[in-house]
Amino acid sequence: MKKYSFYVLMLLGFSVLISSCGNQGDAKSSSSGALSSSAAEKAYVAPGEHDEFYAFMSGGYSGNITVYGLPSGRMFKEIPVFSQFPTSGYGYSEETKPMLNTSFGFVPWDDSHHPDISQTNGELDGRWIFINGNNTPRIARISLETFETEEIIELPNSAGNHSSSFITENSEYVVAGTRFSVPIPQKDMPINEYKGNFKGSLSFISVAPDNGRLNLEFQLIMPGFNYDLSHPGRGKSHGWFFFTTYNTEEANSLMEVNSSQNDKDFIAAINWKKVEEYVKNGGGTIMPAEYAHNVYDEHTHSATSTIKKEVLTVNPLDVPGAVFFLPTPKSPHGCDVDPSGQYIIGNGKLSADLTVHSFDKMIAAIEGKRFDGEAYGIPILKFDDVLAGVVKSGGLGPLHTEFDGKGNAYTTFFISSEVVKWKLGTWEVLDRQPTFYSVGHLMIPGGNSAKPFGKYVVAMNKITKDRYLPTGPEMEHSAQIYDISGDKMELIYDFPTHGEPHYAAGIPAELLAPKSKKIYRxxxxxxxxxxxxxxxxxxxxxxxxxxxxxxxxxxxxxxxxxxxxxxxxxxxxxxxxxxxxxxxxxxxxxxxxxxxxxxxxxxxxxxxxxxxxxxxxxxxxxxxxxxxxxxxxxxxxxxxxxxxxxxxxxxxxx
Amino acid sequence: MKKASIIMIIGPLFLLGLFSFPLWNIMLGAPQYPDPLGMNIHIDGLRDMNEFDLQNIDGLNHYIGMRTLPKAEDMWEFSIFPLVISGMVALGVLIGLLGFFGKVSYTWFIGWFIVMSILGILGIYDFNAWMVDYGTNLDPNAIMKLTNLDGTPMTYSPPLFGKADMLNFQVTSLPSTGAWLMFVGMMLTVVAFFLGRKNSKSAAIKEFTKLATS
Structure with a gap:
């Protein structure tokens, strides 16, 4: 018996040898199983060695950002942003208490969702990272030299600051949209009078090129839909911003049913350059508001909080040709733009398919004035006129898409719990890999910019269940790293993440590590x-x-x-x-x-x-x-x- | 002799490198200091290898009761050394010029070299004496008072040349750019001497053959 098992082992060992030889340079190797030693090698960063990429993961309900290395999945730091952090005294020390000041007083917590790194010419420049506070609407700017929060600006007229914080191609603006529409200005009124009376604000916050200082330049006051996610145009579509919407039904109760009735909601396309020009020429209405602007000075090591009293609002109808609606099926969630700026992807979360709009077709439809009615005076383009293609994925519940810079897109499917790789232009599905479990966002370093670094994709999952040793009813979330350098995705590592990472932003280590500060002078x-x-x-x-x-x-x-x-x-x-x-x-x-x-x-x-x-x-x-x-x-x-x-x-x- | 004299003029000029480059370098590496702390010894004072290194070396040295590292004004050497070097450069160039115009012979070249070598050895002796004093004369109230295996108090003089282990630190002490430039300059004066001697010999032979054939 002993001898027999020895032969089996030897045979096994031999077959491993053969298969690993055969797989050299072949990306089609199996993605799982104990025999796949190459996966371990790909995620292994030896003691003392450094990772290739930084990954900044939002902390969700922790209110912070955690910094990880890729591909090792090692956590380096938790950066306190919207939440008190006893580890360093952030939000407890006299110097940092003002950082958490708002028009509602001291708010020691928030729900941080979507980090985005500053860009120049559509490429990551690694100066700052921005993130939104979803609950008490705020945007924070974090220095990527000190890895500390330097500025937080509150957003008036917003609620559930979810379609945020995304950066235009040259970091001209951080853009933040409201998920919940509310009375603007706020007032005491019956909730069931929502329809037609509530409004949604889209905020454009400028970023000073020298020191990153934020200023709320203007807010577009839109119809009372839910503005879910957004991304800027880039390259040819630079100057535009795209927001997915849901609840175009304008329901105010039992939303999970009542806001899912329309077959199509919209992607709102905003020509922000036009609105900017309108504002520069004196357009817009100044309206009373109350919001905090908190700035931390690296030299005084202290923050100050100023309450601002007014905001410039713009009615989209006053800027003809600036805002259009693109019909998009089934309550789209993620709104992603490919590196060339040509394709705008609506991830219809209640459908099986992805809708891809064409920027060129959209411009042609606008120029040809081929409208299919209007909503609150905003022209609706014809679905077929702007459609570039449909990805028939076979998955369920598409949420978010990132790009590898090699003509491929990667989309997460929450319900069927997988990442699907597909080809831009042909819309053909190339590969699919399961995630563990119920994936939300995914992240490729630079994967939402003009220049992705398409080597790894990280899937951030909502459900952990049995992936790690159990720790009682509450546990950390789970992320998976896939090597995407070959034709097929390969799962190489699986690691727990802190809080609830929604989105993340990754950047090559060599862009940040050399300028990371060691001490304050x-x-x-x-x-x-x-x-x-x-x-x-x-x-x-x-x-x-x-x-x-x-x-x-x-x-x-x-x-x-x-x-x-x-x-x-x-x-x-x-x-x-x-x-x-x-x-x-x-x-x-x-x-x-x-x-x-x-x-x-x-x-x-x-x-x-x-x-x-x-x-x-x-x-x-x-x-x-x-x-x-x-x-x-x-x-x-x-x-x-x-x-x-x-x-x-x-x-x-x- | 002209060529030799030109080399004799150039050689001492290499010593001017000591005014911008360090003479000696001492590096202190430890497990906690993957980027070692470094001290550059210039003829006019001690300087950081990387900013704050001297301050951090002092911070560590206080545990074992070492005095803080000397400032330029704390040691006479740092005001005398630049004068000596300037004087020797001037003297060397002068000898070279005089040689060029045939006023002195090549033996002056080696004479300069010998004087410079003696001064160099004195300098190294002085430097070593300072390091021994610095590493042995410790504060009796030091936080850490360690003894060797034989019970004698542990001392911390860095090596003059090479590597040594001191507690958790590995100390490396080596001549630096300024010293190498000085070495090259001094060697050039030796070259000048031999070249001068060879030329004068062949000149003498020529003279002799001329006399013999006439």
Missing amino acids: LDENKHPYAVLTPNDAKVTREGNEVHVYMSTIRSHFTPDNIEGVKVGDKVYFHITNHEQDFDVPHGFAMIGQNTSELLVMPGQTKTSLWEPKKPGVWPFYCTDFCSALHQEMQGYVRVSPADSNVPLTYTLGE
């Missing part, structure tokens, strides 16, 4: 409470406010003994990290602190507020294992009763 620190040398460390009192100007270096706080603090004081610890060495942060935590710890990067200043409630001697310490003497990095604050007259003193090494 202490000599450029302009924080008003920074101490630039330990000699400047001090403690001051203004009424019941105590300001501690504290410095840290391996491994001590200056000062580390403070007396004269009283119950009822507000004690602000302004911590400046004096290290100028890569990856030497110091932390700060105070017993009984009602906020989070701080994690202070080299050269940075952060502030924590502590309101002592009890007399005593209370310790604080460094939370980051900064050196062999980390455990010694601690100090004490003596808190006296409110009426005491212990003088304010502070010492180090006495």
